[in-house]
Amino acid sequence: MFKTIKSDLPASIVVFFVALPLCLGIALASGAPLFSGIIAGIVGGIVVGSLSGSKIGVSGPAAGLAAIVLTSIGSLGGYQNFLVAVVLGGIIQVVFGFLKAGVIGYYFPSSVIKGMLTGIGIIIILKQIPHFFGYDAEPEGADSFVETSGENTFSAILNIMDNITLGSTVIGLIGLAILLLWDKVLSKKGKIFKLIQGPLVAVVVGIIFFALTQSNTLLAVDQSHLVSVPVPEDAASFFGQFSFPNFSAITNPEVWLVAFTIALVASLETLLCVEATDKIDPSKNVTPTNRELLAQGAGNIFSGLIGGLPITQVIVRSSANIQSGGRSKLSTIIHGFLLLISVILIPRLLNMVPLSVLAAILFIVGFKLAKPKMFKQMYLMGWKQFVPFIVTVFGIVFIDLLWGIGLGLSVGIVVVLLKSYQNSHFLHIEDNSNGNHSIKMTLAEEVTFFNKGAILKELDSLPRDTKLEFNILKTRYLDNDIIEILEDFLFKAKDRNIDIKLVSKRGIVENPSSFIEFFKERPKSSLSLS
Known part of the structure; x- marks a missing residue:
């Protein structure tokens, strides 16, 4: 793990600066103590990061749970009663992991996952526009269209004109210029610019700008436009920020209902994020989803016991980790320690x-x-891919994450049902090896994203030095998701010395360099191979 520390350390610093305001903002939006968001971020980094099988996923408090937390604290009679539900939710997630419920993540089509990534990207930009200009009516980390302040995403943007803060805008523009210069120019000039990340430089310049302009009434940045970490006066006041569950509330049936809701929503968000981060991971790692549920459950148990918010794997921090060059779970763990050390030593x-x-x-x-x-x-790619994708994007932007994914998945299922019925004999395997590891895989006439999990499992289970014949002579419909799985498999086949022979109506191809290139001549409106 420490072999990649040169990449992971700079990435962890970027993730730390992204995570810090999100942890605080989600706690504020949840109606919970601010420090509870920091606790969840620390636990998500150190505990979940250590136990997880994901190399690049980052966990912490999630905006998608903020509404559940806000209503539950009131209905359960206080934050300490709510912490009991967080602990129980973690236990339920551990049970999900042992029951191998992680397979659910494989049943989300690629078009929906790509729509999720794109929708989250758009919502990040839209939600940060007011903060960029110094209009901070909404807490960091909110991701629903209707905001807690009573505005919606677009009305908040329109109200910027009457609330622009010059100092915030100037340093925001300077920071953006530094980031673009670093990304487009300086990072290609020398190793020092890769080791020291642009976001760290932008933050340091921001601190210097604040310190130098405090006496300038025109450019001064008000305290309300700065990060707001709780500042303990001594060790006793620091430890006084931790809360503990009131386990006498465990007999309340509503506590169990909230616990199951947290477990279900947190598990679903985690599995979706796992699928999305694996999709954009340049190393094409495959995260063991059942182990991820176990890790998330352990994290929620620990977080609940010391006063933290519920935890999920989160796409914003995970994508920041990938884009900053994070290569192993070390970057996730270090970011957790950075959160812990910073709130103890340098909160001011x-x-x-x-x-x-x-x-x-x-x-x-x-x-x-x-x-x-x-x-x-x-x-x-055609309407069968585009419609679920665009529905997911609009659902996330105009409602929220879970609604967007649910709408996209519903449309995706309808598209599949319109195309064909489910063929249960989608994969036939013959082992003609006689000890030589020679395996023939034959796909059926119709293969859709419902078959992702089984095909992925079979391909991952192939031993080294295998001769694989992949037969699609009878296949008339091959979903784009399956093509992407095969493309990712090519990446691993080279490392495992697996020779591939593709048999199709177009002929026989020995060790194809790209499945995507092979199938790109299909009609745009269909993935039909006939």
């Missing part, structure tokens, strides 16, 4: 960081998730 320094600089960092993260060319790519 952190409270000098302008929110507009952090908004500039998130602009870059959001744009990389929602690049305009993605819309063109999905459109060219």
Whole structure:
């Protein structure tokens, strides 16, 4: 794990600066103590990061749970009663893991996952625009269209004109310029610019700008536009920020209902994030989903016991980790320790960081998730891919994350049902090896995203030095999700010395360099191979 520390350490610093305001903002939006968000971020980094099988996923408090937390604290009679539900929710997640419920994550089509990534990217940009200009009516980390302040995403943007803060805007623009210069120019000039990340430089410049302009009435950044970490006066006041569950409330049936809701929603968000982060991981790692549920459950148990918010794997921090060069779970763990050390040693320094600089960092993260060319790519794949994708994007932007994914999945299922009925004999395997590891896989006539989990399992179970014949002579419909699985498998086949022979109506191809290239001549409106 420490072999990649040169990449993981700079990435962890970026994730730390992204995570810090989100942890605080989600706690504020949840109606919970601010420190509870920091606790969840620390536990998500150190505990979940250590136990998880994901190399690049980052866990912490999630905006998607904020509404549940806000209503539950009131209905259960206080935050300490709510913590009991968090602990129980973690236990239920552990049970989900032992029951191997992680397989659910494989049943979300690629078009919905790409729509989720794009929608989250757009919502990050839209939500950070007010913070960039110094209008902070809404807490960091909110992701629903209707905001807790009573505004919606677009009305908050329209109200910027009457609430622009010059100091926040100036340092936001400076920070954005630094990030773009670092990303487009300096990072290609020398190793020092890769070791020292642009976001760290932007934050340091932001602190210096705040310190130098405090006496300038025109450019001064008000305290309300800065990061706001709780500052303990001594060790006793620091430990006094921790809360503990009131286990006498465990007999309340509503506590169990909230616990099951937390477990279900947190598990679903985690599995979706796992699928999404694996999709954009340049190393094409496959996260063991059942182990992830066990890790998340352990994290929620620990977080609940010491006063933290519920935890999930989160796409914003995970994508920031990937885009900053994180390569192993070390970056996740270090970011957790950075959160812990910083709130103990330098809370006053952190409270000098302008929110507009952090908004500039998130602009870059959001744009990389929602690049305009993605819309063109999905459109060219045909309506069966584009419609679920665009429905997911609009659902996330105009409602919230879970609604968007649910709508996209519903449309995806309807598209599949319109195309064909489910063929249960989708994969036939013959082992003609006689000890030589020679295996023939034959796909059926119709293969859809419902078959992702089984095909992925079979491919991952192939031993080294295998001769694999992949037969699609009878296949008339091959879903784009299956093609992407095969493409990712090519990446691993080279390392495992697996020779591939593709048998199709177009002929026999020995060790194809790309399945995507092989199938790209199919009609745009269909994945039909006939």
